Amino acid sequence: MLKSKRQYHFGEKIHLVRERRKATLKEVALAAGVSESLVSQIERNKVSPSVDTLLSIAEALDIDLEYLFKDHKKNTILNIMHADDTDFLSLDKVLYRHFASIDERNIKIEALSLEIKPGGEKGKIEYGHPGFEIGIIIEGSCKILYGTEEYLLNEGDSVSFSSDIPHILKNNSSSILKAIWIITPPRIFK
Amino acid sequence: MLKSKRQYHFGEKIHLVRERRKATLKEVALAAGVSESLVSQIERNKVSPSVDTLLSIAEALDIDLEYLFKDHKKNTILNIMHADDTDFLSLDKVLYRHFASIDERNIKIEALSLEIKPGGEKGKIEYGHPGFEIGIIIEGSCKILYGTEEYLLNEGDSVSFSSDIPHILKNNSSSILKAIWIITPPRIFK
DNA sequence: AACAATACTAAAGCTCCTTAAGTATGTATA
DNA sequence: TATACATACTTAAGGAGCTTTAGTATTGTT
Structure with missing residues (x-):
């Protein structure tokens, strides 16, 4: 039987993070409950x-x-979207306007502006979806239905919740x- | 020396999935390139x-x-913060106001409102920190210095960037x- | 009963992991 | 300068435990 080739390498990633945190091998080893030597070997892909x-x-x-666990090609750079050239999606009485989004390290976050005209609503009460949401009311007021509960939100209020419970604004x-x-993970825009 | 306590157990999960897929130990072992025996031991948490x-x-x-890898003890519920009882932090000409934050499934996100008076600034040009940020300009205008670059942002503009390059607003x-x-991961509030 | 298929167990081998010693660099002291 | 000391990391050898091989137990099928 041939030697097993090691498929997965974490050394570089761990080393990079440790450097950024300005931590020493000893500190990490202590915190992790392993030997300093082992951390060194792992960082240099000497062992799996x-x-x-x-x-x-x-x-x-x-x-x-x-x-x-994901391959990730980094080099995220700063990304600016000006107000007049943002993507937007308008349906019925709701205007979605896409802002910035993060899609790195498998952290996918999307920020968007939301405008709902009187009588309009966003979301469906029938089902939720995996993920999390944060909302911040900039102007006006609204009601949010979350599962069987109902809340009133006014200007300056904010709300955060798990999306897997049906919710409607x-x-x-x-x-x-x-x-x-x-929103994370993104749903409205791909 | 005492036995090391194993922290992480995957046996049940793997076993469950294998049953659902109606796969045998042998099939899984073959596909994974390991022995049938090993799969069995792992499923019964005999080895890590x-x-x-x-x-x-x-x-x-x-x-x-x-x-x-995730602990699914999910019981996240909706969390509302009203405008008048949000935490806030005021230093010099900058007002931070904490809004909602997400801290589940290893996804940590923090949203906050930021007010900067004329002449004020946020961030330090000397160093960055790991993470990502999204900014949305609600009112007014500002300059953002990112590494050696400089950009102008107006009302309605948004910006997203990797935090590990020094940045200042x-x-x-x-x-x-x-x-x-x-911001992810959160830095301002713990 | 005989046979096959699946799951589990025991002992031997191999890899990870620790301990201990080593190198390299920098800093303080005489 | 020389010496001693401290910090950060690497290397080597032995022990712990993961992994394989081989064998046993259980179940179902003909």
Whole structure:
């Protein structure tokens, strides 16, 4: 039987994060409960660590697991979208306006502006979807139905929730509602 | 020396998926390139597999890594913060106002409102920090310095960037700047 | 009963992991 | 300058435990 080729390498990633955190091998080893030497060997891909070891180190360095396991080509640079050339999607009484989004390290976040005219609503009460959302009311007021609950939100209020419970945002007032919505993972725009 | 306590158990999850797929130990072992015996031991938590082994098996069974590693004690509920009882932090000419944040499934996101008075600035040009940010200008205008570059942002503009390059936000105008800022991982509030 | 198929167990081999010692660099002291 | 000391990381050898091979147990089929 031939030697097994190691498929997965985490060394560079761990080393990079450790450098950014300005942590020493000793510190990481202590926090992870393993030896300093082992961390060094792993960073240089001398060994393929056990799961327990890898996860302990990831925890010690506060590394997101998905970052470890996905190939990711970085070099994210600054990205500006000006107000007049943002994508937008208008349906019925709701205007979605796409802002910036993050799609790195498998962290996918989307921020968008949301305008709902009086009588309009966003979302469907029938089903939820996996993910999380944050909403910030910039102007106006609205009601949010979350599962069987119902809440009133006014200007300056914010809300965060797990999307897998059905949720719906209703503008029953007589003025327009403006809000910023943050969604992960992105759903509206691809 | 005492036995090391194993922190992470995947046995049940792997076993469950294998049953659902109606696959035998032998089939999985073959596809993963490991022995049948090993798969059996892992499913019964007799051993803590190496990363290579675990990932090979996960691949063979087409298991989503997130499913393997996340604790699913999900009971996130909706969380509302009203405008008048949000935390805030005021320093010099900058007002931070904490909004909602997400801290689930290893996704940590923080949204906050940012107000910078004329002449004020946020960030330090000396160093960056790991993470990503999204900014949306609600009112006013400002300049953003990113590495060696400099950009002008007006009302309605948005910006997204990797935080590990030094960045600074300056309000050189004569009116207040209001913005929504989204940060991951959170830094300002713990 | 005989046979095959699947799952589990025991012992031997191989890899990870630790301990201990080593190198390299920088800093302080005489 | 020389010496001593401290910090950060690497290397080597032995022990712990993952992994394989081989064998046993259980179940179902003809």
